[in-house]
Amino acid sequence: MGRSLAKTCTILLAITMGLVLSGCQNFQREPDNSLYLQLGERSGIANIVEDLLYLIVDDDRINAQFKGINVAQFHSNLTDQLCELSGGPCEYSGRDMREVHQSMGITNTQFNALAENLILAMEENNIPTAAQNRLIKRLLPMYPDIRHL
Amino acid sequence: MTRFFNKPRAVRVAPLLILGLLASPSAMADIGSRIWATGGVTSIEGSAGGGLVPWALLGSYASDEEWGGTVALSRAEVDDYTLSVTGAGINWNNRIEVTVARQTLDLDSLAFTLKDGFGLEQDELNQDIFGVKVRLFGDALYSPWGQWSAGLQYKRQRDFTVPEAIGARNDSGTDVYFSGSKVFFAAVFGRNLLVNATVRGTRANQGGLLGFGGDLNNGYEFMAEAGAGVFINRQWLLGAEYRQKPDNLSFAREDDWWDVFIAWVPDRRFAVTAAFVNLGDVATLTDQQGVYLSLQGSF
Numbered sequence A: 001m002g003r004s005l006a007k008t009c010t011i012l013l014a015i016t017m018g019l020v021l022s023g024c025q026n027f028q029r030e031p032d033n034s035l036y037l038q039l040g041e042r043s044g045i046a047n048i049v050e051d052l053l054y055l056i057v058d059d060d061r062i063n064a065q066f067k068g069i070n071v072a073q074f075h076s077n078l079t080d081q082l083c084e085l086s087g088g089p090c091e092y093s094g095r096d097m098r099e100v101h102q103s104m105g106i107t108n109t110q111f112n113a114l115a116e117n118l119i120l121a122m123e124e125n126n127i128p129t130a131a132q133n134r135l136i137k138r139l140l141p142m143y144p145d146i147r148h149l
Numbered sequence B: 001m002t003r004f005f006n007k008p009r010a011v012r013v014a015p016l017l018i019l020g021l022l023a024s025p026s027a028m029a030d031i032g033s034r035i036w037a038t039g040g041v042t043s044i045e046g047s048a049g050g051g052l053v054p055w056a057l058l059g060s061y062a063s064d065e066e067w068g069g070t071v072a073l074s075r076a077e078v079d080d081y082t083l084s085v086t087g088a089g090i091n092w093n094n095r096i097e098v099t100v101a102r103q104t105l106d107l108d109s110l111a112f113t114l115k116d117g118f119g120l121e122q123d124e125l126n127q128d129i130f131g132v133k134v135r136l137f138g139d140a141l142y143s144p145w146g147q148w149s150a151g152l153q154y155k156r157q158r159d160f161t162v163p164e165a166i167g168a169r170n171d172s173g174t175d176v177y178f179s180g181s182k183v184f185f186a187a188v189f190g191r192n193l194l195v196n197a198t199v200r201g202t203r204a205n206q207g208g209l210l211g212f213g214g215d216l217n218n219g220y221e222f223m224a225e226a227g228a229g230v231f232i233n234r235q236w237l238l239g240a241e242y243r244q245k246p247d248n249l250s251f252a253r254e255d256d257w258w259d260v261f262i263a264w265v266p267d268r269r270f271a272v273t274a275a276f277v278n279l280g281d282v283a284t285l286t287d288q289q290g291v292y293l294s295l296q297g298s299f
């Protein structure tokens, strides 16, 4: 019992440290623009957002939310936002994330649906897996704003 | 100023948007919405997890407005034993998972030991496991501190003669566990890393196949279990698991388990897991190693 308890504690400590250490990486800001380049710069990002729009339209889980939006404005604002987030020379000039999505009551299901469509859109544009993951990592902090949590 | 307005593209999209809304094709949404491979697979005890360890993830792809289910067939063939598992589970709103599993352990070589040593004619052991897991808080992908779940596994021996003969006290028992899972995006060479940690309170001998409690120890003990895997891409997960075990019976030493696995999830509906497993010494037969294969369907 003593041996096994000590072992349990050691293992749990190791796991906790691992979680904390890897958690800290989340807060590091990478200032370089390598992600921006991997996404194909602004024109590449614009293509991804366009394909994302096509997927949204076909997706019953979320297309109702997008009914009647200003497509051109959405396209250009989201493109700017992803461009800026990926380290590109753009400045997002759209509305605040929390404000825009506040009244939509977006569920986890719908957030997953949008994340899925974004991944598919990046795949269609041959974005490497590592670059896809890096972009999503930078979008994650917006989750509470978009879901209004 | 680097901003510009891509009018032609937007104009091309606009009619499509309207058309899409009118036609309203029902392409997706029949199967759950969670991101590919984030339901884990069916563990040997039926709960969603890896192969040997339950994770905080709930089975199937049900997200917060959906139902989902899984069925699975698994088989572990180690030197002197074969374990077969049939499991099924349902998930409501990614909140509660309810699972059932039937395990059959073919005793292969142990059958002789039992006959000679105990005069027992038995060549397999069967156990049923009923599991419930609740997601308490968090989301493995989106919450900075991951997803945390608690679960129960009620286990019932169907053949208690052998476990009783070797010193097990009870033919049924309940494991209680608390588990955390987190996906760290772009953590290892740009790949996503899945980390799981589980603490289990248990009296089970060899997961319950050799009964519950024993002469060396008859009470609950806490065991640490862990798993980690790297998503090579969204279809392939490569990882390892470790499961600490109690040692309740003087009849035979019980060892910790570990495995190295690769899971292939070509589609949300289907997953294949293959592993190398090491179960250590099991009921006097030493160093039990072998292969594990599991097929899972989700709906």
Ligand code: HEM
Binding pocket: A062, A065, A066, A069, A070, A073, A074, A077, A078, A081, A093, A094, A095, A096, A100, A101, A104, A106, A110, A111, A114, A139, A142, A146
């Ligand atoms: C990481 C996830 C998300 C990001 C980064 C994001 C980003 C954005 C951006 C940049 C805009 C444009 C704001 C503006 O034009 O001022 C926008 C608008 C919008 N978003 Fe999101 N969004 C996300 C998730 C979602 C989800 C899950 C939904 C619904 C299912 C959604 C529905 C909308 C709608 C309908 C608009 C248009 C609002 C309008 O123009 O009135 N978004 N989003």
